[in-house]
Amino acid sequence: MSKLLPDSPGRPAADPSGGGVQAFDWLYHFVTALELAPAVAVHSMDRAGIIRFWNHASEELYGIPSGDAVGRAFRDLVFHLDRQSEFEDVIATIWRTGQAPQASDWLVQSMTGRRHWVYSCHYPVKHDDVMHEVFCMEIDITARKEAETNLEQAAQVFQNARDAIIMMDAEYRVRAVNGAFTAITGHAPEQIIGQPLASLGWGVDDDFYQRIWTGLEGADHWEGELASARSNGQRYPVRVTLTAIRDAHGDVSSYMAMLSDISERKRIEEQVRHQAEHDALTGLPNRILFLDRLHQALATWRRHGSSSAVMFLDLDKFKAVNDTHGHQAGDIVLREVALRVRACVRQVDTISRLGGDEFVVLLADIKGADQAAHVALAVTQAVALPIDIGGQEVTLSASIGIALCPDDGAEVDTLLHHADVAMYHAKQNGRGSFQFFSPAMNAHVIERVELENRLRQALDGKEFMLQYQPAIEVATGRVTSVEALLRWRHPQRGLLLPHEFLPVAEDSGLIIPIGEWVLRAACQRARAWRHAGAAVAVAVNLSDAQLEHDGLLPAIDAALEGAGLPPDALELEIAEDALIRGEPAFADTALALRARGVRLSIDRFGTGLSSLEALRRFPLTTVKIDRSYVGDVGHDPVDAAMVPAIIAVARSLQLRVVGEGVETAEQLDFLRRHGCDDYQGFYASAASTRPNLSPHRAWYMRP
Template sequence: MPGVAVCSIDRAGIVRFCNQACARLCGVTPQQAIGRRLDELLSRGERETEHAALLEAVWQTGRNGPAGDWIVRAADGREHWVCSTKLPIFQGELGQVFCMDVDITARKHAERTLTLAAQVFENSRDAILLTDSQRRIISVNRAYGGITGFDDSEVLGRPLSLSRAGVEDETFLREVWNQIEVLDHWQGETWSRRRDGEVFPAWLSLTAIRDGRGQVSNYMAILSDITERKRNEEHTRHLAEHDFLTDLPNRVLLLDRLSLALSTARRKGSMLAILFLDLDRFKPINDTLGHLVGDALLREVAVRLLKCVRKVDTVSRQGGDEFVLILADIGGIDHAAHVAEAVRQAIGQPYRIGEHELHISASIGVSIFPSDGDDIDTLIQNADVAMYHAKAGGRDGFRFFSAAMNQRIVERATFENGLRRALDEQQFELVFEPELDVRSGALVGAEALVRWRHPELGLLAPERFLGVAEEAGLMVPIGNWVMREACRHARAWHDDGHQVVVAVNLSLGQFLQRDLLQQVQAALDEAGLAARFLELELTEAIIMQGGAGVADTLRGLRQLGVRLSLDDFGTGWSRLGQLKDYPIDKLKIAQDFLAGGFDATVIRTIIAMARSMDMTVIAEGVETAEQLEFLRGQGCDQYQGYHAVAAARASGLASVLH
């Protein structure tokens, strides 16, 4: 029997005969098999005892053993499924047992595959349908009934189109079946229908099954209910496109709707308006009453804005207290003005938030398509510019955009961007104004003055750019750079043998920064400069506006060892009593008291006051020898200005500072 593995064993289980098929099954040669135990050649693992009992029954009864399927492990480690039969062989008496095994591994794998396929079919969470070549349903799984509500009896023999929702047109369906005809497969989103008539979104996969001749014998459809997924996607999209606080469209959705509105306006030749709105006095409310009150106020503002516009318009929150409105297809500028005024009045009405009655207003900027811009960015930017001017003009009002106001904003923005580049690209420079001893003319100090070497405008004095720097929040990084650079120069002077103090002006922003002391110490450490050679100049405004922590900050600076001077003394509101409380080393007589001659009475008073508090006095803006002579007569210690610069140049001292 070719293909049937046959061997005979004796009572001890020793192989006495082995054909080629059996040897192949065992993974040995016939000669290697003879004389070895069968259970060594073909192990039945956990069923070895069962197999031994079966053999023992054959020996005991002399009858054929029942046929059965077994998993055996050959001597070479391979596993097979076999159908095994035991036959007793009599030679007068029972002398041997023939063991015949047929390798059924391939059949078992096929059966397992079919079983798995049936299990997958029945246990799949997706609906599975099988049709014949004419697309009539011949089988459905349990999930199909669970998803659609149809029983097997209601669908078997019916066309596959039974579950169509009727949403897609015939053209779409033809394209689907054309693709299946060419590629044997199509998948995509579609709509299906339940037994009760409900339409639901589905993911459908259609596959053509071909027979051995290449002809379509069946179609398989796998249908997934994606209702929950679509709901989650819609929720996620809503969160991505709407402000979490007010549920108004956010900037993402605003830009999308504005793009559509612009396309419509271009096509129809109509106008649209952008209103950029910023709430006045919202920050103090948020800061003093807390975010819960502030959030409730913003939600109420959103409700009022929606009542001021049509359904075709869009109200969007950009973040903070800024809102943008799109007025689509307006009849003219008057329409935009009417809505802007309605919004202004609505926002200005009192708000009852909990126990608080609140009052705010709005500054509104308006830009019009196409006169104020032809694209999204330009229209929003110009509305923002107009809003800025509405706020600068007194708040609680609206302004239409104009080219002139835009030019001023562009110039300022360009300057601000240039300042940021200047920091990154090291475009700032220091010049040093000498401070001379009144009596000896010796160089005792130098005030560091920053200049900006603008790539297009040349060297700019500080009055050209420090105002913009302050508005842009750049005074602190610029001031810190000046301090570090000034300390570096001072150390270089010391290395050349000139023990000169360097003076650096502190801005209010610098003075109020939390890490001021660390910044000063870092500048000194980086340059290797002793603290007593750094003098920090403060204005009276810093002392008056610096708050309760002024004295602590000044004492901290004094503990570092740096010197402190009060700049432009006499022009502000400093009182003698205050100065006694602060560790000030030097008073600077303001240039105003020397202009057009000099105010002798004020200068004498300042010098006398400084003397009484053991402070050094320096006069700035000294331009003539007569002014210097007067200061010398009054006991002034130091001076600076045009006359000091000229004297330093004449004596060669100016070269020290380069």
Template sequence: LRLVTDNVPAMIAYTDAEFRYRYANRGFVEFYIGAGAAVEGKTIGELQGEQAQREIRPGIERCLAGELIHFEAKRRNVQGEEREVEVTLIPHRDETGCVQGVHTQVLDITERKRAEERIDYLAQYDAVTGLPNRRLFNDRLALAVARDKRLGTMTALLLLDLDRFKEINETLGQRIGDEVLRAVTARLRERLREVDTVARLGGDEFAVIIESVAEKAQAYRVAEKILEAMAEPLEIEGEDVFVTASIGVALCPADADSSEHLIKNAELAMYQAKLDGRNAVHHYAPDPGPGRGVRLGMESGLRRAIERDELLLHFQPKVDIKTGVITGAEALLRWRNPDLGVVSPADFIPLAEETGLIVPIGEWVLYSACAQASAWRRLGWPLAMAVNLSARQFRQKNLCEMVELALSDSGLAAGQLELEITESMIMHRAEHAITTLRRLRDIGVLLSVDDFGTGYSSLSYLKRFPVHKLKVDQSFVRELHHNADDAAIVRAVITLAQSLNLRTVAEGVENEQQLAYLAGLHCDEYQGYHFSKPLPAAEFLSLLQAKQAAGGRGGAAARGGV
């Protein structure tokens, strides 16, 4: 029995009704008294001191009265370290049911407590800067607004976004980027009162809550002080790093009637500061000018679209022209915003490109599309999934690693992922593009050149690009039967692709006439409203099932009569 108890993680002891130890395992002795010490027959006071006996005695007395006792406490070990322990006192009864003594079990829970404290800390504070995170910021802002409303004063919210911080991360690395964030935090704290709240909301965005504001000019002066502080270079590992900021200011109740409304208006002001050239302060104004308010609202919403689950994918079928069989799908991004409604990709994609938001959005699209393709494969539909890469994504150093991770996480085979890139993207720094394309090809993904014929591809380069498909741009397909030049371009692109052993896909096929012409040129695949508009995932699956039920090929309608 001693062999067993000496090797369990708990500290175990038995005391009789006179508070004398009759047994203690090795862990108990080593913690409280010291290795090798004799404990049998000695009182708690003799071994642990009178103070310990006074603290422990009430619990033991209750246990001797028949009560099971469980509590947490702080105890010092023999080395003098304060440890947190979990103590259980269990009555020991004889054959007649009378309590004769107390079994004590002690667990050292110090590390568990520290881990719990760390988890609690990280739930409310940013791990990099130590500042309150968005969750704690929201709580504090709501309290500040309520308090100032009672007092008849104002709450000022300053939202601060570091200008071009992504470039620092990309050029100097994340480690230096984190040091910059910590240095910015120090600057902010130097310029603010202790009662002011500084929070990091994520990425390069900070917030400052100023309570008991008497006039708007007071908040504006604080913002100007912050800009002045940011004008001085940050010394990071012996080097000067220059960072500027765009600051939006809004006050409650002057500019908003709730903390949520205050955040929204401060965000609009911050984006206005960026539009004004960055490194600026802008106070919220209800009317920023024709069209600008819509754009600012769109940028504000787009920054939150992923976390608010507003983005979704629709899928347009790619169809084999000869067989009419659906061979794959192109993932197309959609955005449903509760305030703006369904936003056209033509409106928000350029904005995402301009602001750099296309990088996280593009990553979301890649992961989501791979996950959907993998789900369809498990249902028996091993379709190729085409995903468009933006110019910024294509230039990312970690593009290949991101693609590999998306495939690994989803379980999708590399050969089922098709990445679409435009010819203008690969002609910009063509040699670098060739290296990237070769790395992607080595992963095993398929590569296609989108919108072919609209840019300025060099044939000498095209032969070197390790691509698998050329996509004929819909602008040429649309006017096939009304414009001889467009028809000639389509014919030339398909002929060129065939000479290079590349497959061809025609975009924007809207009628039978166009499809017949493309079939005559031996184009391999097509997509467009003639077969199907882009569909949500569930409707796309229903389409697959309907075509299968119709005999696999989908009949004349599925093939457009070809």
């Protein structure tokens, strides 16, 4: 306190008569009050900036005891952050003018590291019009500043939030909205302020609103998705969060609503859902969505008795399109087929691509089998039309199986299985057709499944065997080649011929390992004949599946190498229709085989529609005339004319000609007279595991 007032010999003293307090006494009482003021930091400094007075509140504010502050420069104890020079200018102005400046806010930090916002008032202290000190009174306003900052930040959040924010009173009337509200809804603030929240048009009834408000009263919070309307009437999805705000007494004073436009989220969700339920290539429903639709159709049948049909569709020989023209062309075909099938059904029906070239159709609420047959016929006709794959045309067919609900089943798996079974029978009946399911088909399928399982065991258990039938040169009786014929020694059914099990092997894919076994076994046998002095070629039949298989060339190379046979000791027989179906995918393979020296013959020549074209396009060595022509040369004038014509064409192309199915001397003589090179059939030799490879002059000499 002694540092606050000047030490002067002329300092007034109390009146001895008790007449009152001299002029300076009030100041001492005031200083005492400042010293003890709990909320106001008071300090003073002289012209040099040295602290003369430092009250208890200053100690609390800055964390510096009075004893450490008094006598030191103020600038060494307290820093006016970012505005130090401005503060020094204020103090200098007070000393220069003797006037008190306007109070202001300062952000300060003491030497102890404490940081505060203070509200400061600076006053000059004069005596006899002479300034002695600058008096500073400061109030800590940090809490207020933080509250202001929070309020400003809240205002910025309110205005800059991406979500629409609506403030309401306790009666749900709108009191304030932010900028996002107008951007999202299209409503100007003046259109909604003072209106009830329900005026936004969320498309719900009063009961729904009542449930929301009731929920708010209990939980102070409600959240959900609604359909709202913009000012132009456009509907859009919105996520709404409602919060009740309570006052200090616990009473609801206001409500806050936050609206999030979730149109983009819904669009993405719909896109993801669509991708999860639809085929990416064709855009058709996939298996997941189809099964859901089928479940719904069955539920409808149980409730109302309405019938439906499941159609299983498989493209015939689609793999050849991929192999010949590439997968891009295959994709074009699949998309076009999807469009064509869709055009054949109603809007309420469901078409699905299960994968590969398999499609399934659900015909809902049909009147009977005739309606399903009409659709199936339309689909087969539509699919059979040529498809442009970029300058080229391909023609396919579709095999369709149909199962009816409830006649053929009332469960999802049953209907799909029965439709699949019927589709298989459609393929067996010539492809490009449709079949309705029947119980007999199912029994047949069961039998085929059992046969397929038994075939796998047969391959592992060495139950297959080869019989051989020689081809005889007409002119000399010499054996020119021996055809290997596959047989199956079935443990229960005895010796089975190829037509009794090869269709199952082809459908199951077992034809590939079985065919590779035939190649290996036939080449090994040919090697044994060569070691015994009979250097004849062995002929092996190739199936459609082998022609299309990528592993055909490696399998042939391995069989020849394993047996140590030269390539010209192997002749591959290909049925004419299989050759035409496999073209042009097989063309490169055929060229590669001929380059190796392997001989190629066309079997059952004359039974297809493009026989002469096949002779021109493939590097063949031999033509085998089908037994259906040879067998009737003595009775049918057409066959009697066809056989010489085929021989003439083949010879003009420098191809060797073999007549198949020769059973009589008359047939052999006919072939000999018309220049046929070789013959094959029971007249010469039946198929045998040990064929006679010596010259067959006795047969030739028969009358």
